[in-house]
Amino acid sequence: MRRPLLLLVVLAALAAGCSGEKREAPVKGDAGTQEAPAYGDALVEGSNGDVSGFLSAVTSDSASHGAANYIFNGLVRYDKNLKLEGELAESWEVAPDGRKITFRLRKNVKWHDNVPFTSDDVMFTYRKMIDPKTPTAYGEAFKQVRRVTNPDPYTVIVEYDKPYAPAMESWGLNILPKHLLEKYPDIKQSPLNKSHPIGTGPYKFIEWKPGAKIVFEANPDYFEGKPYIARVVTRVIPDQATMFLELKSGGIDQMTLTPLQYSKQTDTEEFRKNFRKYRYLGFAYTYLGFRLDHPFFKDKRVRQAISHAINKKELIDGVLFGLGQEVTGPYKPGHWVYNPDVRKYPHDPAKAKALLAEAGWKLRADGTMEKDGRKFAFTVFTNAGNESRSKTAAIIQQQLAAVGIKMEIRTLEWAAFINEFVKKRKFDALILGWATGPEPDQFDIWSSTKTGPDELNHVGFANAEVDRLLEGGRRTFDMEKRKKAYFRIQEILAEEQPYVFLYAPEALPVFHKRVRGIEPAPAGIGYNFIKWYVPKAEQKYTSYQ
Amino acid sequence: MLRYIGRRLLLTIPLLVGISLLSFLAIHMAPGGPISVAADLNPKATAEYRERMVRYYGLDQPIHVQYGRWLGRMATLDFGESFAPDGRQVSEKIRERIPVTLTINILSMGLIFLVAIPLGIYSAVRKDSWFDRISTVTVFTGFAVPTFWLALLLMILFGVKLGWLPISGLVSLEHDSLSLAGKAWDRARHLVLPVLLAGFGGLAGMSRYMRSNMLEVIRQDYIAAAKAKGLVERQVVFRHAMRNALLPVITILGLSVPDLLGGAVIFETIFAIPGMGQLFYQGVMSRDVPLIMGILVIGAFLTLIGNLLADVGYALADPRIRAG
Numbered sequence: 001m002r003r004p005l006l007l008l009v010v011l012a013a014l015a016a017g018c019s020g021e022k023r024e025a026p027v028k029g030d031a032g033t034q035e036a037p038a039y040g041d042a043l044v045e046g047s048n049g050d051v052s053g054f055l056s057a058v059t060s061d062s063a064s065h066g067a068a069n070y071i072f073n074g075l076v077r078y079d080k081n082l083k084l085e086g087e088l089a090e091s092w093e094v095a096p097d098g099r100k101i102t103f104r105l106r107k108n109v110k111w112h113d114n115v116p117f118t119s120d121d122v123m124f125t126y127r128k129m130i131d132p133k134t135p136t137a138y139g140e141a142f143k144q145v146r147r148v149t150n151p152d153p154y155t156v157i158v159e160y161d162k163p164y165a166p167a168m169e170s171w172g173l174n175i176l177p178k179h180l181l182e183k184y185p186d187i188k189q190s191p192l193n194k195s196h197p198i199g200t201g202p203y204k205f206i207e208w209k210p211g212a213k214i215v216f217e218a219n220p221d222y223f224e225g226k227p228y229i230a231r232v233v234t235r236v237i238p239d240q241a242t243m244f245l246e247l248k249s250g251g252i253d254q255m256t257l258t259p260l261q262y263s264k265q266t267d268t269e270e271f272r273k274n275f276r277k278y279r280y281l282g283f284a285y286t287y288l289g290f291r292l293d294h295p296f297f298k299d300k301r302v303r304q305a306i307s308h309a310i311n312k313k314e315l316i317d318g319v320l321f322g323l324g325q326e327v328t329g330p331y332k333p334g335h336w337v338y339n340p341d342v343r344k345y346p347h348d349p350a351k352a353k354a355l356l357a358e359a360g361w362k363l364r365a366d367g368t369m370e371k372d373g374r375k376f377a378f379t380v381f382t383n384a385g386n387e388s389r390s391k392t393a394a395i396i397q398q399q400l401a402a403v404g405i406k407m408e409i410r411t412l413e414w415a416a417f418i419n420e421f422v423k424k425r426k427f428d429a430l431i432l433g434w435a436t437g438p439e440p441d442q443f444d445i446w447s448s449t450k451t452g453p454d455e456l457n458h459v460g461f462a463n464a465e466v467d468r469l470l471e472g473g474r475r476t477f478d479m480e481k482r483k484k485a486y487f488r489i490q491e492i493l494a495e496e497q498p499y500v501f502l503y504a505p506e507a508l509p510v511f512h513k514r515v516r517g518i519e520p521a522p523a524g525i526g527y528n529f530i531k532w533y534v535p536k537a538e539q540k541y542t543s544y545q
Numbered sequence: 546m547l548r549y550i551g552r553r554l555l556l557t558i559p560l561l562v563g564i565s566l567l568s569f570l571a572i573h574m575a576p577g578g579p580i581s582v583a584a585d586l587n588p589k590a591t592a593e594y595r596e597r598m599v600r601y602y603g604l605d606q607p608i609h610v611q612y613g614r615w616l617g618r619m620a621t622l623d624f625g626e627s628f629a630p631d632g633r634q635v636s637e638k639i640r641e642r643i644p645v646t647l648t649i650n651i652l653s654m655g656l657i658f659l660v661a662i663p664l665g666i667y668s669a670v671r672k673d674s675w676f677d678r679i680s681t682v683t684v685f686t687g688f689a690v691p692t693f694w695l696a697l698l699l700m701i702l703f704g705v706k707l708g709w710l711p712i713s714g715l716v717s718l719e720h721d722s723l724s725l726a727g728k729a730w731d732r733a734r735h736l737v738l739p740v741l742l743a744g745f746g747g748l749a750g751m752s753r754y755m756r757s758n759m760l761e762v763i764r765q766d767y768i769a770a771a772k773a774k775g776l777v778e779r780q781v782v783f784r785h786a787m788r789n790a791l792l793p794v795i796t797i798l799g800l801s802v803p804d805l806l807g808g809a810v811i812f813e814t815i816f817a818i819p820g821m822g823q824l825f826y827q828g829v830m831s832r833d834v835p836l837i838m839g840i841l842v843i844g845a846f847l848t849l850i851g852n853l854l855a856d857v858g859y860a861l862a863d864p865r866i867r868a869g
Contacts, residue, residue: 044718052630053631059583135597136594137589140591193630193631193632210641211818211823212714212819213714213718233718237714238817241815242712242713242816245700249704249705413576415577415832416577418585419581420576432586452592454595543722
């Protein structure tokens with residue numbers, strides 16, 4: 001199983017699993033986007049993984065969440081500019097004290113079996129999320145809720161004890177049909193999860209052939225209008241090379257390329273004739289994290305020295321063939337809380353050596369650093385099966401050798417890595433990645449209260465000001481106040497360097513050229529999926545209308 | 546004979562229990578657990594959630610209780626529910642994959658026997674001839690070449706460049722709308738590359754085995770006697786030598802029974818074939834205990850049955866074994 005980046009905010013993948021920012025306009029083909037939108041045709045997607053269930057409350061992999069997003073809707077979602085907008089909710093208002101949110105629901109929304117959608121379904125979904133019998137990992141945000149009421153079929157009022165800004169995003173969860181799920185004490189055991197999902201979404205479920213394909217059909221009664229593309233088929237092709245050959249031979253219309261495929265294997269006349277490539281910055285970054293109570297890394301100057309010793313540009317060129325961006329903190333460039341004016345660490349081995357000298361390290365005759373008779377040697381851990389991380393480690397190893405630091409690399413199987421080393425804090429340093437999301441709350445990663453074995457502040461970062469700012473940032477809905485808090489957090493993180501924030505890889509989707517209407521935006525490309533179309537003359541699977 | 550079979554069948558029960566116990570312990574010793582897929586490095590997965598899930602899967606019980614429960618269910622042939630989020634029955638998951646794996650394995654095994662046996666015989670009879678040397682090099686190339694690499698090359702040639710064959714999967718997207726003959730043709734086209742490749746890799750073993758058996762037999766006195774009698778070579782080879790050389794093949798056939806259901810992970814991954822290999826691999830990666838145990842027990846049972854069949858086959862073919 002290929003494990004991509006770790007899921008930090010899984011539900012954030014609301015925009016049909018795609019999010020990001022446009023950096024390079026796709027080459028406009030001669031056809032342009034002039035033809036009139038037309039209904040019909042099918043889009044065949046390639047997917048590495050199979051779905052593991054259709055109710056996103058009980059699944060945690062991207063294939064399942066992608067499928068669920070075709071079938072279900074949330075109350076809110078992120079628009080193309082990553083602002084929250086109503087989906088099943090027509091509008092909402094937050095009370096001035098931030099403790100009450102009132103959702104006004106859309107009328108005339110119908111489940112795929114023609115039963116009307118009402119506030120009862122929202123109430124039911126909420127109750128299932130806090131029900132101990134529901135095996136969901138996403139219940140926490142709903143346990144913060146004090147009370148939910150529905151005075152009428154189209155109004156839902158949610159009350160909190162304390163204002164909780166990340167809560168807004170949590171209402172993007174897939175709303176479940178009460179009339180179909182009521183009789184199942186455990187929603188995981190219902191046929192809606194196992195075989196026949198029924199939602200309110202743009203596509204209806206047709207069939208699932210485990211390990212082979214999932215088929216969806218456009219919902220003619222979708223409340224935002226019938227999607228143009230009549231069918232979506234997700235084909236499960238576990239091998240990346242096979243998938244690429246399927247793309248070239250016409251077996252699939254869409255896939256996500258690797259940086260190698262994007263930069264070296266698709267640069268032919270024939271490929272350009274048939275396909276259009278896109279690139280945009282995804283919500284993820286890779287970092288080198290230090291165990292902060294390690295005798296070497298306790299000293300801030302040592303961490304800063306390492307940051308100066310690392311050449312991020314070389315990493316991006318070597319690992320991603322240039323298809324990524326340097327990062328300076330946990331938020332991606334372009335995000336509304338991204339602070340561009342933090343301390344930067346340009347590649348400067350001389351400065352790195354000077355900082356190390358300041359911290360008491362001396363350069364020996366053989367070119368290695370030494371302090372109190374101890375050589376500067378440590379081990380970096382990372383997980384096996386992630387090629388970009390092992391390449392990153394190898395390049396950093398050389399860059400650090402240039403300033404007299406000896407870094408060993410240990411690559412471990414995922415479960416052993418997490419359970420034996422990360423959770424037990426038995427590492428000097430590690431290379432890992434986070435998948436982030438539009439919601440800027442990062443309490444779980446940086447708060448000094450989150451350093452337990454199963455918690456995510458594995459480096460043991462503790463800073464009183466950051467703790468205060470993290471708490472402040474999640475307790476207000478005021479965007480300006482939040483922005484100020486997160487700006488300051490980035491300044492502190494940049495100064496302290498608990499991680500060396502390395503790079504953010506770009507998402508590299510490719511589509512058959514007949515698909516029109518794809519417009520990369522900060523949210524990626526999936527946000528306007530129902531508006532994509534294939535001009536009548538170019539339709540390939542003409543039996544679907 | 547029947548008593549012999551009965552005794553052997555009874556003996557498989559303690560063996561199965563032993564195998565399942567060892568596998569059960571091994572799975573539980575592996576780091577991580579079924580919850581880690583959803584919970585590792587997921588900030589939304591709280592400690593309370595982890596505990597709840599441990600109880601949900603019954604993993605809070607001591608291991609002997611867990612094993613006892615599993616064994617109790619197995620006694621009624623209930624494989625239990627998968628730990629995967631879809632929570633489907635393990636037996637159902639296995640059942641939908643068996644036809645796929647079985648078809649490919651039977652076809653490729655048939656291909657191997659069909660090609661390897663004549664190849665081995667001819668190589669033995671014409672030992673050290675050009676034919677012998679070329680076929681040796683060819684089958685060993687097939688054995689040595691990494692399957693995934695050869696598969697990709699053939700996919701590029703037949704799938705992308707020539708467009709004669711589909712690249713991966715078992716059926717085309719429009720399969721359901723085809724006529725009966727069209728469906729059969731569609732399936733056959735999808736099976737060509739996987740079956741050829743699976744067969745190519747297995748040729749070396751079987752043909753070499755056949756060749757050395759044959760060489761051994763040809764040296765026997767009774768073959769010399771048959772030749773001395775003035776029989777034509779054809780009769781010597783097929784009537785006298787081949788029959789005896791084929792005897793050990795029964796063992797191989799018996800040992801191949803469990804292979805019929807065992808899928809190859811890399812192979813199935815390359816061709817995107819939803820078979821047993823991928824199912825087992827995914828089960829192991831997500832520590833899906835009921836699924837892993839289900840597949841292991843079926844595999845163990847088939848191995849034991851295969852051994853038994855081979856022994857019975859021997860006994861039928863060779864009176865000396867029957868007597869003992």
